Amino acid sequence: MQTVVKDVLPQRTRWSQRAIARHLCSDKNTVKVYAETIAVVIPDFLKECPRNPDGSVQSGFSLSQYQCWVVCQLITLSRTIKNDLNGTAYRKVVKATAVKMSHALSKESFQRETGSQVA
Amino acid sequence: MARSKKSEPTVTTAEQGMNMILDTPVLKSVSEAADFLGVAEIRLLELFADALTLPEAMGWEVIPQEYEHLLNEFKAQATNVQALPEVPQKSTPEVQETSVEPPVVDEPAEAPKGTSKRSKTKSGALTKTRKSSLEKGAKSSQKTTDLEQMATATLAAQKGTRKGANLAAIELTAQEGAYQHVKKEGLKRQIAKLAKELEDEKNFDPQEMLAALGIPALEDTENELNDLIEGTLGKLGNLTEEVLHNSWMNGLDTDAELENLQELLNLNG
Numbered sequence: 001m002q003t004v005v006k007d008v009l010p011q012r013t014r015w016s017q018r019a020i021a022r023h024l025c026s027d028k029n030t031v032k033v034y035a036e037t038i039a040v041v042i043p044d045f046l047k048e049c050p051r052n053p054d055g056s057v058q059s060g061f062s063l064s065q066y067q068c069w070v071v072c073q074l075i076t077l078s079r080t081i082k083n084d085l086n087g088t089a090y091r092k093v094v095k096a097t098a099v100k101m102s103h104a105l106s107k108e109s110f111q112r113e114t115g116s117q118v119a
Numbered sequence: 120m121a122r123s124k125k126s127e128p129t130v131t132t133a134e135q136g137m138n139m140i141l142d143t144p145v146l147k148s149v150s151e152a153a154d155f156l157g158v159a160e161i162r163l164l165e166l167f168a169d170a171l172t173l174p175e176a177m178g179w180e181v182i183p184q185e186y187e188h189l190l191n192e193f194k195a196q197a198t199n200v201q202a203l204p205e206v207p208q209k210s211t212p213e214v215q216e217t218s219v220e221p222p223v224v225d226e227p228a229e230a231p232k233g234t235s236k237r238s239k240t241k242s243g244a245l246t247k248t249r250k251s252s253l254e255k256g257a258k259s260s261q262k263t264t265d266l267e268q269m270a271t272a273t274l275a276a277q278k279g280t281r282k283g284a285n286l287a288a289i290e291l292t293a294q295e296g297a298y299q300h301v302k303k304e305g306l307k308r309q310i311a312k313l314a315k316e317l318e319d320e321k322n323f324d325p326q327e328m329l330a331a332l333g334i335p336a337l338e339d340t341e342n343e344l345n346d347l348i349e350g351t352l353g354k355l356g357n358l359t360e361e362v363l364h365n366s367w368m369n370g371l372d373t374d375a376e377l378e379n380l381q382e383l384l385n386l387n388g
Contacts, residue, residue, distance in 0.1 A: 040161050041177035043168075055162025092180075099178035 015068040017060060024075055034071050034078075035063060038091060041099045044107040045070050066110045073105060074098060146181040147190075156193055166193050358383050 012019070017035060021028040036057050039045045045067055050058040063071060078094045085093065098105060153160045167176040170189055182190065326336050362376050 041164075043174065043177070046161070046165070052159070054157075054159045055165070056159030057161060096178050099175055102174055102177075 012065070012068075014062045014064060016062050020063065020068055020071060024072060026075060030075065031071060032060070033091070034074050034094075035061075035067070038095045038098060039067070039070050039074055039105075041095060042070060042102045042105050044102075045105070066107050069110050069114065070105050144184055146184060147187065148181050149179055152182050152190055155190065156197055158197065163193070355383070 017031045018028050020035075021031045024031070036059065040049060040057055046057075048064050048067055050061050052058055074094055077097065078090055081093060082090050103109070147155075149160050149163060153163045156163060158166075164177050164179060167179065167182075167186065167189065168174055170192075171186065326338075329336060358379070362379060365376075
């Protein structure tokens with residue numbers, strides 16, 4: 001049986017954290033952590049985040065297509081390394097990796113990879 | 120040489136090692152530094168990344184000692200930035216004050232002086248803000264009035280329900296009182312009826328009823344029966360006396376006496 005979800009969901013312009021969690025079959029709190037604390041180290045990601053007056057990222061914000069792509073990439077990476085790290089704090093590793101590989105997770109890379117022209 | 124190098128630090132661990140530990144400055148965590156500055160962690164990291172042009176700063180969890188001095192700079196910048204908006208913040212209340220005093224605008228008309236030009240120019244500049252502030256004020260006042268109306272309506276409704284409840288309670292009590300009264304009256308009537316019946320029963324004479332029906336009275340029947348019984352009993356008494364007398368005179372002949380008795384009984388039967 002084909003799942004229609006995968007065909008339809010990428011057409012979304014905004015993604016709620018709950019929708020991403022459903023798409024990745026993960027917990028919504030996981031998506032929240034990745035979107036609001038880990039992925040924000042990527043400058044392009046942070047630029048698109050709605051902010052509070054004190055400069056912090058708004059809680060539970062909906063993500064753009066690019067932001068969704070970044071979060072999905074990071075969660076996929078964490079799933080890959082989680083078993084290898086065997087119980088260590090893998091999220092810190094993911095965060096450090098995101099800092100180092102921010103160019104690979106930039107908006108330009110997203111547009112190049114997906115062929116998207118999302119503003 | 121290598122041994123001597125290794126042995127030297129072991130000697131100094133007791134004295135200098137403690138000092139080294141004590142002298143080692145504790146690195147500030149990002150959260151502590153953010154609290155110190157009064158900004159979000161991510162904002163602080165952004166400041167570091169921008170100031171140092173170091174993207175890796177976004178991943179810091181502690182502030183390196185060599186960059187701690189930047190915290191004070193950021194603090195000073197933040198205070199300066201906070202000081203700057205104070206001017207417009209102060210200006211906006213002035214605008215509000217002027218907007219609050221629209222009737223006072225008539226005063227300059229009454230006493231126009233050299234400052235009138237300035238005031239005119241100012242009023243021209245302020246009209247937009249005044250309009251917006253007035254609109255905002257009108258909206259907020261509308262909201263408050265709506266809320267007040269809602270609150271008064273709710274209170275009135277609550278009062279109404281209370282009054283209704285009181286009225287219902289009074290009505291119920293009155294109905295119950297009326298019911299009790301009716302019940303008492305009914306009981307009284309029932310008791311009176313029963314009392315009358317009892318009184319009637321007192322006057323009831325079965326002898327009269329029997330006489331009216333042509334049945335002899337119970338006393339007559341009783342007397343007749345008594346006479347009959349007494350007669351029979353008297354004969355019996357005489358016979359027993361005879362039996363006793365004869366038996367005494369002739370000696371005891373029980374068989375003959377029994378036959379006599381049997382005969383007597385047969386006669387009575």
